[in-house]
Every structure is written in structure tokens, then in C-alpha cells.
């Protein structure tokens with residue numbers, strides 16, 4: 001079944017041409033499925049812990065939407081630029097690919113920086129997560145996403161080096177493609193975090 | 205310095221029993237090292253095994269680990285049963301007893317049953333579906349080494365730092381720092397986290413392998429049932445294990461970084477842990493037992509000389525079980541008091557699982573019906589499994605009756621139930637698979653006569669151990685107590701139960717002896733098909749060659765090999781043999797496991813520089829893996845031809 005070639009292999013996008021890359025992409029989808037469950041559990045924990053504030057702040061007190069909006073714009077834009085990078089890759093244009101990937105990384109790093117700043121401010125104003133179940137769940141859910149993004153930034157940076165060293169081979173194309181899946185996935189998770197944690201937290 | 209020593213060697217690791225174990229570990233390690241040095245085998249060990257990406261060798265390493273786990277877990281079990289043999293016994297203290305039942309349960313589930321299952325997946329699945337390799341050979345090795353180093357980490361706990369002591373379920377708030385300040389629970393959390401990553405990777409690997417690497421013509425509905433069970437198990441793994449990851453991670457954050465998830469104060473919520481644990485935990489019991497179902501389905505067909513009865517129903521019932529298994533977790537804590545409606549829902553959903561399970565039992569029986577049943581060892585375990593598992597399932601349904609469970613919960617009745625299904629289902633199945641696929645791994649069969657002795661000791665021992673425990677549960681004996689007074693009517697059943705446990709121990713010793721004996725007096729399997737099998741793994745010589753299939757088979761029916769034999773298409777044509785490309789060995793997976801080990805050990809003792817160094821190693825190896833392709837090696841056609849000529853299956 002593998003690499004069973006319905007169309008001429010050369011007509012397929014670069015990242016799907018090699019049999020192993022094909023397998024890796026499917027495997028990566030399964031990994032993302034598994035990660036969805038991980039985040040679902042953290043969302044469930046957050047939902048249960050939302051009201052468990054003890055002597056600490058409530059969601060409403062903790063959250064200020066201003067910086068979060070900037071973070072959101074940065075991340076959503078980075079998803080768009082990541083899409084542009086893959087579009088450039090499909091056209092085999094290494095220059096724009098590297099440029100858009102670079103922009104994506106910068107936006108991602110900016111997002112992480114702002115989030116760290118947000119967390120530091122929270123701790124300064126309200127104290128550590130030791131204070132309440134709510135704070136623990138908040139920092140863990142948002143922080144797990146932030147950790148994923150940080151890893152993504154490292155990964156993307158390594159891929160830039162890889163692209164520069166090895167050029168746009170099918171293997172490199174596949175790695176870029178799985179990276180882009182990961183990156184869009186984190187964007188979607190963020191949309192949920194923004195809605196469930198920030199918007200809902202500010203409203204109720 | 206003294207502080208460090210006190211942390212590393214608390215009194216709990218300096219008890220005579222622990223020191224004795226230390227001494228035997230040292231002696232065994234020195235002996236193995238001396239042997240390897242004398243025979244100049246270190247290079248061989250590294251080249252042939254530690255760096256291998258061959259799924260069959262990885263399977264064998266899993267198998268060795270599983271046997272070690274069975275040994276350690278079994279010794280733990282005998283210690284527990286010895287303490288409970290008579291009332292007011294002073295053999296083990298309370299704390300010691302806690303540690304031993306914790307390590308017993310944890311090892312049996314995570315470091316015996318899981319690796320045993322992965323051993324058989326690795327050995328049999330690619331061969332059964334006509335694949336040359338798994339989808340991700342290097343990831344497969346990574347999974348193994350994460351598991352192996354996690355196993356090492358977990359077992360280190362009783363040598364340095366102290367064992368975990370909060371049960372295999374590790375319920376909060378008992379695992380919180382306030383109640384459990386020693387490092388023991390950290391070992392539990394980190395070891396399971398590390399092996400859990402490997403487990404998820406294995407799930408992904410086998411999903412892709414089975415979905416994409418089947419031989420031409422092997423549609424899903426022509427796959428052997430064991431492959432189906434591996435497919436379904438893998439999907440359960442990738443969707444259930446993240447819940448365990450979260451449960452363990454949050455506990456770890458509480459213990460090491462001061463968060464307040466499961467604490468009593470600060471609005472923490474210990475019940476959340478219990479929910480997360482069982483959202484993983486119930487699917488996990490099916491992760492364990494579905495592969496056994498798959499093995500039995502192969503074994504029963506082969507040794508009845510008939511196609512499996514009701515194949516589509518077998519597949520359907522497995523899928524039904526896997527879906528239902530997500531919706532029953534609350535039955536592990538009916539007594540939490542979630543209210544009548546919630547408990548009724550979960551009670552009924554639990555009972556529903558018995559229906560597809562019953563379908564399977566009938567199909568196995570109907571497969572034997574009218575067949576010529578050969579009672580080899582593999583088949584004996586199957587025959588013992590059916591009644592044993594049925595009784596285990598029936599007591600499960602009793603536990604699912606909510607008002608009843610208020611009585612049975614956490615009593616020896618529960619202990620008997622889950623051993624009934626885990627031993628009678630999972631372990632019997634794995635032993636059956638061990639006997640069945642042994643020749644394919646090593647090229648010789650295990651001694652059947654000794655195997656029967658092991659079987660009878662184990663089976664009778666099993667019932668003598670666990671039947672009295674049902675009675676004890678009904679008499680009110682709760683689980684995890686280490687001592688009980690005279691005069692409750694518990695003394696005799698406990699003594700009998702301990703006797704049974706020792707009989708199972710004898711069965712295990714006979715099995716190990718028999719393996720050693722069979723390795724010395726090899727009863728060679730020259731045909732590659734010692735059981736007159738039905739599926740593709742029996743179409744190749746034993747042990748399976750490195751490249752699996754000289755020529756990938758073409759499949760047109762279920763039981764593909766059986767059909768080929770009927771049609772006389774058992775040999776391969778010389779002209780069809782082409783050079784075969786396989787991935788090269790690599791040391792990266794081993795080093796990755798080692799790095800995780802260092803990171804885990806650092807975290808256990810909160811030595812953050814060490815932990816960071818380990819994580820740095822992990823990242824460095826990952827990046828290295830992106831940049832450096834390990835490459836392939838090609839087995840030339842003439843070499844394939846040569847190794848295929850030996851068993852005489854070539855046709856000019």
C-alpha cells in the first residue's frame with residue numbers, strides 16, 4: 001500500500017513525494033490528535049478550577065485583555081505568515097520561504113515574550129500559583145500552550161538552519177510542512193484559550 | 205554532605221531486605237559485566253542490540269524487560285502474601301507493606317504487561333501484515349529506550365531515595381508533599397511520564413504501520429485479528445494516555461513547583477486527580493486486554509484448524525469495547541457520591557461492555573466447535589482463559605451494580621476481580637502468545653512438557669490464590685491492609701491464598717527453567733511453520749530474517765498463508781528477489797533514553813542543574829536527528845537469495 005502511486009509521484013507536492021515522508025506526515029497527524037486530548041484535559045481541569053480561587057484573585061481580577069489582544073494578533077498573524085511560507089515552498093521559492101518562516105519565528109518569539117511578561121506581572125500583582133487551584137490551572141493551561149509555542153520557535157529556527165544547509169529537499173520540505181501543521185494547531189488552541197480563559201473570564 | 209547522604213539513603217533503603225536485594229543486584233551486574241568482558245561481547249552488545257532499529261530485536265528486548273518486570277513484581281507479590289499469610293504477622297511493617305504493594309502494581313501494569321504487549325506487537329505485527337518494517341523504525345527504538353530507562357529509574361527507587369508508597373493509582377492528596385515528603389512518589393511520577401512518552405510514540409507507530417504498510421491485497425477486513433487488536437489498542441493509547449500525562453504532570457507540579465491542584469488547602473481538588481487517572485485508567489485496562497483478545501483469536505483458529513468464527517463480529521465487538529471504554533471511568537469511584545443519576549449512568553455503561561465481550565467468548569468457543577483442537581501449551585492458556593475471564597467479567601458486572609459496589613469497593617472482592625481479568629485475561633494471553641511466537645523469534649519451540657507443568661502450577665495456583673479473596677472481600681477484608689487480627693474468619697482463606705501465590709511462583713520458575721532448557725536443547729523449527737499456521741508470519745523461515753519478506757506477499761483472502769498452502773503457492777520465485785533497503789542502526793535512541801533518565805533523576809531529587817543537563821541532552825539529540833540522516837543499508841539480492849535457499853523455499 002505504501003507509496004502506492006495513484007498519481008505520478010512527481011505531480012504531488014514535494015513533501016509527499018517520498019514514501020517515508022508520507023508516513024511521517026500521517027504519524028504527525030496522529031500526534032496532533034493525541035495533543036488535542038492533552039489540551040482537552042487541561043481545559044477540563046481549568047473549567048473545574050475556574051471558581052476555586054481561595055484567597056487569590058478571581059479570573060476577572062487577574063485578566064487584563066489589553067496585552068492579550070496584542071498576543072492574539074501576533075499569533076494569528078504568525079499563522080498567516082506560516083501559511084505564506086508553505087505557499088512559497090510549494091512554488092519552490094526558497095528565499096520567500098525563509099523570509100516568511102523568519103517572520104513567523106519572530107512573531108512567535110514576540111508572543112512568548114509578551115506571555116512571559118504577562119505572567120511576571122500577574123505574579124507580581126497577585127502572587128504565585130501556590131495561592132489557589134484557579135491560578136494553578138490558569139498558568140498550567142496557558143503555560144502549556146506557551147511551552148508548545150516556545151518549542152515551536154526553537155524547532156522553526158532549527159529548520160531555517162536546516163534549509164540553509166541542505167536546501168529544499170523533499171525531507172526538509174516534509175519537516176517544514178509538519179512544522180506548519182504544528183504551528184496552525186497551536187493557533188487553534190490559542191483561539192480556544194482566548195475564548196474560554198480570557199473572554200469568558202473577563203465577562204463572568 | 206550528610207544532608208545529601210540522608211536524602212539518598214533514608215532508613216527505608218537500609219532495611220536488611222533492601223540491602224540483600226542491593227547485594228544481589230551488584231553481584232548480578234558484576235557477573236554480567238565480567239561475562240561480557242571475558243567473551244569480548246561489549247561491541248556486539250552495542251552493535252547488535254543497543255543500537256538496533258530492527259523491530260524483531262526490539263521486540264525481544266521488550267520481552268526480556270517484561271520477564272524482569274514479572275520477576276520483580278512477582279517477588280513483591282510473594283512478600284505481600286507472606287505478610288498476609290497469618291494474622292498479626294510481623295514480617296513486614298506498615299510502611300514497608302505500602303511500598304511493596306505500590307511497586308508491585310506499578311511494575312505489573314507499566315513494566316510487565318505493557319512491554320510484554322509491545323514485545324508481541326513488535327515481533328508479530330509487521331510479519332502478520334506482510335510489511336518489511338514498522339513505519340518509523342528509529343522512533344520505535346526511541347520508544348523502547350524511553351521505556352527501558354524509565355524502568356531503570358523506577359527500580360532505582362528502592363536502592364536510593366526510597367520507594368513510592370501511595371499505591372499504583374497514586375491518589376491525591378496522599379501523594380502531596382505535605383503527606384508524602386520523601387522522593388519516592390517523584391520516582392513514580394517521572395518514570396511513568398518518561399515511559400508514557402514512549403508509549404504514545406509506539407501507539408502512533410503501529411497505527412501508521414497497520415494503516416499504511418499492509419501487503420498488497422490485505423484489506424482491513426482481511427487482516428489477522430491480532431493486527432486489528434493492535435490497531436484498536438494503538439488508537440486507545442494515543443487518545444487515553446494524554447490524560448495520564450496530565451494527571452501525573454499536575455501532581456508533579458504540586459510536588460516540585462508548589463502549585464495547588466490536588467492539595468487540601470488553597471481550593472485544590474484531589475478528586476480531579478482521581479477523575480483524570482481513571483479517564484486514562486479504564487481505557488488502559490482495555491489497552492492491556494485487547495491485545496490478549498487478539499492473541500487468543502489467532503491461537504484458537506490455528507489450533508482448531510479452522511478459520512476464526514464470526515470474524516466481522518470479532519472486529520465489531522473490539523471496536524465497540526474500545527469506544528465504550530471511554531464512558532465508564534466513574535465506576536472506579538461510585539462511592540465518591542456523585543449522585544444517583546451519574547452513578548446509574550456509569551453503572552449501566554459499564555455493564556454494556558459485557559455484551560461485546562460475551563460475543564467474543566462465544567465466537568472463540570464456536571471456532572473450536574467441530575475443529576480438531578490440538579492442546580499445545582499456547583492452546584492450553586487459551587482454554588484456561590475462557591472460563592477464567594468469564595468469571596472475572598461476571599464479578600465485574602457485580603461491581604458495576606452501584607449499591608453492591610458500595611459494599612464491594614476497595615475490598616478483596618475488587619482485588620480478586622481485577623486479578624481475575626488481568627491475570628486470567630492479559631497474562632494468560634501473553635503466555636499463550638509467548639509460546640506461539642517463540643519459534644518465530646528464536647528458531648526453536650519451547651519445551652511442551654515443561655510448559656504444561658508451568659501451566660498447571662500457574663493455573664491452579666491462580667485459582668487457589670484468588671478465589672479465597674472473593675470470599676475475603678465478602679467477609680469485609682479491605683484492600684491494602686497489612687495486618688489483621690485473629691477471629692474474623694479471615695485466617696484460613698488468607699493462608700490458602702498465600703499458598704496459591706507460591707504455587708504461581710513455582711509455575712513462573714518452571715517457565716524460566718523451561719526457557720533456559722529449551723535454549724540449550726533446541727527443538728529446531730526447520731519449516732518456519734511449526735503450528736501449521738494461517739497467517740503470513742508462518743510463511744517465512746524461523747527465526748524471521750532481518751528483512752522479513754524476501755518478496756512481499758500478495759494477499760487475496762483472510763488467513764493468507766493458509767490459502768497459499770491450500771493452493772500450493774508456498775515458495776517464492778528466484779527472479780522476484782530484489783535488493784532490500786533497510787535503515788541503519790543508530791545509537792541516538794539509546795542516548796536519548798539516557799538523557800531522559802538523567803533529566804528524570806535530576807527532577808526526582810530536585811537537582812535542577814542535572815535535570816537541565818538531561819533536558820539539554822534531549823534537545824541536542826533531537827536537533828542532531830533533524831540534521832543528520834542515519835541512512836540506509838542495502839542487502840544485495842544474492843544475499844537474500846542465499847539466506848532463502850537454506851530453508852529450501854526457492855523456486856527457479
Ligand code: HEM
Nearest residue numbers: 489493535536554558597600601603604613614622625626
Ligand atoms: C465485563 C467486564 C468488566 C466489568 C463490568 C468491570 C467492572 C469493574 C468495576 C465496576 C470496577 C470498580 C470496582 C470498585 O472499585 O469498587 C472495576 C475495577 C477494576 N477492573 Fe474491571 N471490569 C471489567 C473488566 C475488566 C478488565 C477486562 C480488566 C483488565 C484487563 C479490568 C481491570 C480492572 C481494574 C484494574 C480495576 C481496579 C483497580 C484498582 O482499583 O486498583 N476489568 N471493574
Ligand SMILES: [Cu+2]
Nearest residue numbers: 486533535536
Ligand atoms: Cu474500569
